[in-house]
Amino acid sequence: GAVVSQHPSRVICKSGTSVKIECRSLDFQATTMFWYRQFPKQSLMLMATSNEGSKATYEQGVEKDKFLINHASLTLSTLTVTSAHPEDSSFYICSAPGSGDQPQHFGDGTRLSIL
């Protein structure tokens, strides 16, 4: 079945570092991908919708310059957390819609820890 691969699964880095997270659709094309952030014991918060070949659509309150999204191809979307700070520590998840009425396929998530 359709698989979404997210990499890396875990990142620990110093404050001020920029971190890139990749999300790949392995056996299907995804013109749209979604990026979520999940805080402990809370639900997923949609950060942005990544659109292949055009600018991402950000949800209200999400800083575009902080969370850079690039959807360079039909199988790859990247999220870059720029100049990360401890408050950016979280679990980030990407997903891609399936075809037709199929539900979304989720990546395994990236645990980001900023020291």
Place this chain on the structure above:
Amino acid sequence: AQSVSQHNHHVILSEAASLELGCNYSYGGTVNLFWYVQYPGQHLQLLLKYFSGDPLVKGIKGFEAEFIKSKFSFNLRKPSVQWSDTAEYFCAVSGAGNNRKLIWGLGTSLAVNP
């Protein structure tokens, strides 16, 4: 406004007990409804979904959910839970067709004691 409300934040049950997790939504137009499960340390998995047709849908691992349009509800049920059902459960709604953005509930943490 579009929203999903899950009534129970934390549920603790003993094995073999019956389970019902409430989910109500607010969304204009035709909806698709989902329940996702997140086992400890794992990624989200689809438990079941409703797009159209029979409002009683059956999912994996013995779960089922009933869509009651008049109540804007999509409650999740399982007649007899197992310890392995311990997980976070999320209700979500999206528009039909090309509107794929999911609106999520806050989730319910289920702990099943052996």
